[in-house]
Amino acid sequence: xxxxxxxEDVRAAERAALAALPAGTLMDxxxxxxxxxCADVLRESTGAVAGRRAVVLAGAGDNGGDAxxxxxxxxxxxxxxxxxxxxxxxxxxxxxxxxxxxVRARAWRAGDESTCAAADLLLDGIVGIGGGGxxxxxxxxxxxxxxxxxxxxxxxxxxxxxxGAVTGEVLAADLTVTFGTARPAxxxxxxxxxxxxxxxxxxxxxxxxxxxxxxxxxxxxAGRWRRPGPADDKYSRGVVGVVAGGxxxxxxxxxxxxxxxxxxxxxxxxxxxxxxxxLVRHRRPEVxxxxxxVQAWVLGPGVSPEDPEQQERVRAALASGEPAVVDAGALAALPxxxxxxxxxxxxAGELAxxxxxERAAVEADPLAAARRAHERTGATxxxxxxxxxxxxxxxxxxxxxxxxxxxxxxxxGDVLAGVLGAALAARPDEDPAVVAAxxxxxxxxxxxxxxxxxxxxxxxxxxxxxxxxxxxxxxDGRP
Ligand SMILES: NC(=O)C1=CN([C@@H]2O[C@H](COP(=O)(O)OP(=O)(O)OC[C@H]3O[C@@H](n4cnc5c(N)ncnc54)[C@H](O)[C@@H]3O)[C@@H](O)[C@H]2O)[C@@H](O)CC1
Ligand SMILES: [K+]
Numbered sequence: 001x002x003x004x005x006x007x008e009d010v011r012a013a014e015r016a017a018l019a020a021l022p023a024g025t026l027m028d029x030x031x032x033x034x035x036x037x038c039a040d041v042l043r044e045s046t047g048a049v050a051g052r053r054a055v056v057l058a059g060a061g062d063n064g065g066d067a068x069x070x071x072x073x074x075x076x077x078x079x080x081x082x083x084x085x086x087x088x089x090x091x092x093x094x095x096x097x098x099x100x101x102x103v104r105a106r107a108w109r110a111g112d113e114s115t116c117a118a119a120d121l122l123l124d125g126i127v128g129i130g131g132g133g134x135x136x137x138x139x140x141x142x143x144x145x146x147x148x149x150x151x152x153x154x155x156x157x158x159x160x161x162x163x164g165a166v167t168g169e170v171l172a173a174d175l176t177v178t179f180g181t182a183r184p185a186x187x188x189x190x191x192x193x194x195x196x197x198x199x200x201x202x203x204x205x206x207x208x209x210x211x212x213x214x215x216x217x218x219x220x221x222a223g224r225w226r227r228p229g230p231a232d233d234k235y236s237r238g239v240v241g242v243v244a245g246g247x248x249x250x251x252x253x254x255x256x257x258x259x260x261x262x263x264x265x266x267x268x269x270x271x272x273x274x275x276x277x278x279l280v281r282h283r284r285p286e287v288x289x290x291x292x293x294v295q296a297w298v299l300g301p302g303v304s305p306e307d308p309e310q311q312e313r314v315r316a317a318l319a320s321g322e323p324a325v326v327d328a329g330a331l332a333a334l335p336x337x338x339x340x341x342x343x344x345x346x347x348a349g350e351l352a353x354x355x356x357x358e359r360a361a362v363e364a365d366p367l368a369a370a371r372r373a374h375e376r377t378g379a380t381x382x383x384x385x386x387x388x389x390x391x392x393x394x395x396x397x398x399x400x401x402x403x404x405x406x407x408x409x410x411x412x413g414d415v416l417a418g419v420l421g422a423a424l425a426a427r428p429d430e431d432p433a434v435v436a437a438x439x440x441x442x443x444x445x446x447x448x449x450x451x452x453x454x455x456x457x458x459x460x461x462x463x464x465x466x467x468x469x470x471x472x473x474x475x476d477g478r479p
Contacts, residue, residue: 134168
């Protein structure tokens with residue numbers, strides 16, 4: 001997991017650490033981490049460190065201080081460093097250190113975007129957790145910068161560290177180095193899209209409370225995916241009941257069933273009309289058609305709101321109280337009583353309809369929208385997207401960001417529903433929010449494997465799930 005804490009919690013932990021350490025220690029540690037990263041970046045992108053050109057942007061606060069101390073370290077490595085001071089004051093001791101090390105420091109001037117563009121490396125220390133609301137007008141041009149590798153100190157300037165929402169221009173980074181723990185903006189859409197690769201440097205912060213956001217990594221899934229033991233039978237491994245498809249949408253039934261089978265369900269039951277039942281049987285002879293004992297449901301892929309028989313099956317399944325994935329057609333008519341064991345899996349458009357807002361509002365702040373849906377329904381909400389956001393019982397927030405862009409393809413959601421159904425059936429005693437995030441990570445990982453950088457079809461993703469599981473870092477001791 002990569003955990004993120006709210007700014008107030010970061011600041012409290014920082015105060016505790018500051019009180020126990022000599023002055024300047026935390027900033028020195030931050031600069032030491034940044035220096036190593038910047039040197040690596042220069043080496044990787046230009047083949048050398050000494051003799052390369054770096055521009056360091058330094059604002060008025062400690063974020064600028066981190067950047068100036070890093071500038072000093074880079075100058076001592078032989079990098080030609082220019083520091084551009086973006087505010088009317090700068091962190092004085094750090095500026096003095098930088099100057100002593102040979103950094104050329106001067107005030108930012110109009111047109112300095114071209115100074116930045118000509119550098120091999122740009123270090124962004126304009127503003128960190130003390131800022132937000134977009135870049136100031138004088139620096140807005142930096143949001144269109146093209147050329148140097150950009151390393152952000154703590155957070156890309158212009159972002160508000162506490163939220164995923166983006167309210168102005170941002171200096172997008174290729175790499176973001178943060179300290180002690182991540183910030184919510186690093187893990188939440190759309191802000192996370194401006195951070196590039198995220199590195200969390202250990203600077204010795206302790207006593208952090210429960211995180212605000214947790215990003216599930218493939219390694220976490222390897223440790224948690226339920227594997228059968230010698231005492232297991234098909235029932236103890238989990239029976240998945242699938243209510244998907246209908247006379248017109250047969251593919252969703254096949255995809256959801258295929259994915260549940262491939263993700264390790266002990267048994268899959270399919271409930272639906274004759275034509276999709278025949279197709280499901282043809283593709284997966286292991287599947288049992290018709291009602292019976294079920295530990296978790298997959299409800300709604302390819303189910304029309306106007307299909308009374310399938311909708312009745314959805315209603316009965318939800319009323320049973322068993323864990324359920326509530327997808328697509330099952331989202332159209334939610335009953336009043338849902339619990340955290342019910343995992344709603346809308347995409348932005350479906351969540352917008354559920355909340356009665358515009359799709360753009362959901363996309364502008366996916367966490368806020370998912371949270372509202374959770375509060376309204378009582379269900380766990382998994383909002384699909386390039387970053388998948390899960391809000392579960394107690395307001396716990398998890399994200400998954402393992403999916404390639406190629407996964408935005410028809411039927412991919414049906415596959416996720418099947419994978420998640422199998423996981424819910426196998427892990428009845430765990431927090432459904434964690435199970436849901438794990439399924440999203442595995443789904444994305446399978447898509448990456450199936451894609452190998454190229455286009456994919458949804459069925460490819462379902463078929464890749466077993467190989468994806470065994471290729472997870474940490475699976476059977478994999479590095
Ligand atoms: N919290 C921690 O644990 C640590 C924090 N450190 C650094 O300290 C930073 C926080 O320092 P500060 O509290 O001084 O805050 P910042 O340096 O993030 O920003 C404060 C200054 O930025 C201005 N500002 C606000 N919004 C702006 C915007 N949109 N554009 C330009 N300027 C804006 C403010 O007026 C203020 O002068 C962190 O981001 C991190 O880089 C590190 O030194 C190490 C430890
Ligand atoms: K910054």
